[in-house]
Amino acid sequence: MRLATITVFDAGITELQARQQRMQDAQQRLTSGKRVERASDDPTGAARAERALSAIGRVDANQRALEASRNGMTLAEGALGDANEILQQIREALVSAGNGTYSDAERNGLANKIEGLRAQLLSIANRADGGGGYLFSGQGAGNPPFLDTATGVVYSGSSGQIQTGNLDNFPLTVDGRQTWEQARSGNGSFVTSALPNSITAAPAKSWIDSGRVIDPAALTGDSYKISISGTGPTATYTVLDTTTGGVVKSGTYVPGKSLDFDGMSMTLTGVAADGDEFQVQPATSTLKVFDVLDNAVADLRKTNRTGTEVVQSNVLSLRDLDASMANLQNVRSQVGERLNNLDGTETRLAALKQYNEAEKSAAEDLDMTRAISDFQNQQTGYEAALKAYATVQRMSLFNYLNN
Template sequence: MRLATANTYDNTLANITNRQAGLADLQEKLSAGKKVVRPSDDPTGAAQAERALTRSTRVDVEVRALNLQRNSVAMAEGTLGNSIELLQTIRQLMVSAGDAAYNPSDRRSIAEEMAGLRDQLFTYANKKDTNGIPLFSGLGSASQPFVDVPAGVVYNGIPGSRASTAVSIPGTMDGQAVWMSVPTGNGVFNMALGGTNTGELWTDVGQIADPSLLTGNNYTVTFNVSATVPPVTTYDVSMTTVVLPITTTPVLTAQPYTDGQDIAFDGLTFVARGVPANGDTVNVTPSTRDDLFALLDQAITAISGAGNGHQLAQDLSLALSQIDSGMERVQSARSQAGELLKRADIIEGTQEEKSIQLAADRSRAEDMDMIKGISEFQNQQTGYDAALKTYAQIQRLSLFNYLG
């Protein structure tokens, strides 16, 4: 078979050019550390790497959002802790206000100090995070959630809280649940002295003796003092229904009374103290919900205007019970914030594992095995050098070298 010299040169040059292009391509990949520099290198690998990159970017965005949420919840948790300390200080002031050695002026001073602490608590409730979002705005509101108006504190947030997801936690807490939903009385029923009482009578906040017997109705305990010498005091208990039709029925009649005794009926009990006058009453009503600020205002008003006596004892007993309920609400919210922070740590750990996995997936799809790549580069370079030498030798050959 006859081979033209020109054809041989063309084939050799094409081979050298291909080797040179392959060597340049491999050198580019080695420099980048990637086996897929452009999609055409490996369409499947490029698609896998792109998917991993997209998912990794989304994870990074979710982690940044989680960090913002965690910072807000951590700030809320700290604020709730400060609020508990402040409420404990107010409680201590309430206890000291019951000291018989204090006169009305002393109690007014205590009430003024309590009022200042109450205002500080109101400031805590309206605290914002570093982005200016109120910590206790509930489902979200950039406006101040709590507003102090003449009629009392109004909540302008959106009650409720968002649920945690697989990648996030709520960044705000439900201010309605924390500050505006404190049980009155002992949490089940309220004790109140009759407005026209003239004797020296007061009670504790009462307790539940048998939950199964509670009716949720209103009761009036009426004291009767005989005109005999010595006088004999008895009491009657009547129940008034809270649903239609409104009816009043006797529960107990002509029960003997002594100072400090327990009065029990329909699953509840309370201690009555002092010397009631004829016709004095104690009203028992179902507990309701009120905001913590209103309950503090009631206590401040009672302490600032009271002297030594039965009404002060009654008011302080109620105030102490209600501030304890308020602290329980705040502590419950603080515990919830702590759980959210734990949840955030778990989510962060999961996201970190996901990021590592995605980085590994992307690396497998596009990164080059450098040892293998260098070895291949050396082999191709050796082949390229051999092709150049062969071409140079062939180029020097001529038929005239063999004619003599």
């Protein structure tokens, strides 16, 4: 078989170009540190790296949403802590107002103090989240969610909460209605209150405490009326179930002795008058913090009240305030639990991101030791091919004749 000189030269040039290209590719991989720079380098590895990169992008988005949620929940937890401190100051003022030696002017001074604290509490309920919204706006509101009107504070937000919308649905706001307007009334199971005397229409001469549950299984959820008949040692009481119309219990009225029926226990105190009446109703989740404060202030501003009236109103005001504080504390606990969940989720997201970064690195990153060795081999091969081509180039007939 005869080989032309041009054929040998072309073959040499082609081999040199191929070796040079492979050497350049090896050098470029060393420079970039990537084994897969184009999908054509390794289609399987490129797809694997792309999946990992997509997963890292999702984790980054979740981490940004998590930080936004953590900021909102941290601010809300701080606001609820501030609210609890103010309510504690209000409670101390109400306890002082129960002092029988206080004059109407002194109670009016305490009412002024509570009004000032109420204004601070309202500003906390309308606290901004730093992003153009409000912490307790629920599902969002362009204006402060709580409006102070002539008839009391009104919630103008929407129940619920704004969430980030990602797979984990991190909360960004707190439900303002649940926080400030949905405490359990009374002692959480039933509500006691005094009614005007059925004979004289005057306030009752005796008073009732907030009561307690002694047998949860015996609770009926009905409404009751307690009526006093007679005076002094001959006074008697009758407990009427106003839901069914039946008499539940009756007996001799003994001041300070607990009255137990249908799983409930309460105490009537004071020298009762003929016609004094009290009612017991099921508790509801409709107790509003600002209504409780407004009612307490209104009672403190009343003049010429009897000692019984002062005690009764104070007992009920403290009861409702304690229920409101318990509800705020419960919401604060929920917010704290959300923050704990965010911490746990952050750890999980960090681990997931680390895994996908390792997966992406395994799919496309270069083994530097192997790459350096490969480059050196390519360089040695190219130099050898270059020397060989130079030798072959001198083996033409014309070079032979010239020699």
